[in-house]
Amino acid sequence: MPNDLPIRKIIHVDMDAFYASVEQMDHPELKGKALAVGGSEKRGVVAAASYEARKFGVCSAMSGMQAKRNCPELIFVKPRFDRYKEISKQVKSIFYEYTDLVEPLSLDEAYLDVTENKMGNPSASLIAQEIRARILAEVGISASAGISVNKFVAKIASDYNKPNGQKTVNPEDVLAFLEVLDIRKFHGVGKVTADKMYQLGIFTGRDLKLKSLEYLEDHFGKSGSYYFNLVRGIHDSEVKPNRIRKSLAAERTFNENLSSEIFMLQRLDKIATEVSKRLQYSKVAGKTVTLKIKYSDFTLQTRSKTLPYFISDKDVILETAKDLLYQEKMSNSVRLLGISLSNLNTEDHTIKPTDLQEKSVSVQLKFGF
Structure with a gap:
């Protein structure tokens, strides 16, 4: 990590298949079954899919028809957003027992800055473990977490051991972690940009790091400096507890x-x-x-x-x-x-x-x- 940057302890908590998990919790007969929230076999779009459905390639934003083709046994249920908001509120109340620096991204995920926390616990990993255990015991659904020095790395880490797991990327490991990362995992690199990077021979963080700032700005404009900094672990965005709705x-x-x-x-x-x-x-x-x-x-x-x-x-x-x-x-x-x-x-x-x-x-x- 660059020595001149502030080092924080950031946790990214991400509920596992949130909408689908809530439905399976409330309706035990759906547990263990391939489930899609939203859409139907004729119309609409899948809002969320259970892990049982994901094994068949069913995912959010997929048309209901395609989801049914992928998984003929798929069960569709109507979304209940009031219920999801209720569960989300319960989860967030747990977060606030540890820190006031909570930045919700959506109903099912949030960043927590626990550098200084209400429990006086110096270990962000242990805090994340405790939070996840409490969510499971008190709310009834599982969550995964990523722990690192900034939001970017923490968010990526939360995907590593899903579902119901966590991963910590220590400060001294951040650069090595980013070097082996597929560039598609970098925030701000969408499909079009990823295809362009592939054509330029940029497949991993290591490939990206070999490119000069001038090269990246020449090929990607203003975003070039963003990619240049990101692969070097420079992402100093603070956890903003009062995110402004746009x-x-x-x-x-x-x-x-x-x-x-x-x-x-x-x-x-x-x-x-x-x-x-x-x-x-x-x-x-x-x-x-x-x-x-x-x-x-x-x-x-x-x-x-x-x-x-x-x-x-x-x-x-x-x-x-x-x-x-x-x-x-x-x-x-x-x-x-x-x-x-x-x-x-x-x-x-x-x-x-x-x-x-x-x-x-x-x-x-x-x-x-």
């Missing part, structure tokens, strides 16, 4: 494709109601309304409009979504509609001339790790 959304996939705008408006009314409820529950409002449209051929389009004031009222959201719906003619029947609100009042807002435009867009510590 947007809030709701969407629906339909059992049958919609070709009538009247039917679309009926669906948008329900979606706008859900978005408004979530905004009011979170006590936020936003300026930018985005309409998401997925057509029957799976092409995706978004249409956005930024208002000069903050909104959270359902009727205003719906009217703005209607305007966006009528902005241009539909190119095909529709299988999914969604509404999101961004540019929230949790952010720093300075009104710009473009705000009113409409747009259409396809010292080194002694560590007890």
Whole structure:
């Protein structure tokens, strides 16, 4: 590790197959079976899959039809987000008994900075072990954890011994750990970037580390310096206990494709109601309304409009979504509609001339790790 960087003790806790695990906990008859939350064998998208289903290649974001082809015995269940939020709240309450520096990423994962912790325990590994044991005993589902000096390495480590396991990457082992890592594991390296790196002969962290800063910036622009630092263990993002929400959304996939705008408006009314409820529950409002449209051929389009004031009222959201719906003619029947609100009042807002435009867009510590 570079000696001039602060060394922290970071834990990344990741619940194992969270939605599916909750369903199997609440419905014992589903334990040990291939289970998909969300979707169906005809429509929709899988939100989560049990480990039994993952053995057949079923994964989140997969269409229900493909999931069923991969695993004919697959059982589909409807998601119960209120229940998942309830369980997530129980898990997070355990986190806060150890540290106030908790940064939730979603309902099922979070970063914890335990450099200084409420238990006075110098070992981050032992803290992670204790947290996982408590989640299993008190909540009823398992969790995995990664422990290291920064969020990037901790998150990768949490995947190593899943499910119900943990991995610690000590400060002196970070560079060696990153060198053997497949570049696809690096955050910010998506499929397109990974393919480009492969073409350049960059397959592992070691390959990436051999490239100069100039080379990486020449081939990857501003992201080049990010990759250059990351493979050297330089990732100094702090655990932020008050993560600022950037947007809030709701969407629906339909059992049958919609070709009538009247039917679309009926669906948008329900979606706008859900978005408004979530905004009011979170006590936020936003300026930018985005309409998401997925057509029957799976092409995706978004249409956005930024208002000069903050909104959270359902009727205003719906009217703005209607305007966006009528902005241009539909190119095909529709299988999914969604509404999101961004540019929230949790952010720093300075009104710009473009705000009113409409747009259409396809010292080194002694560590007890």
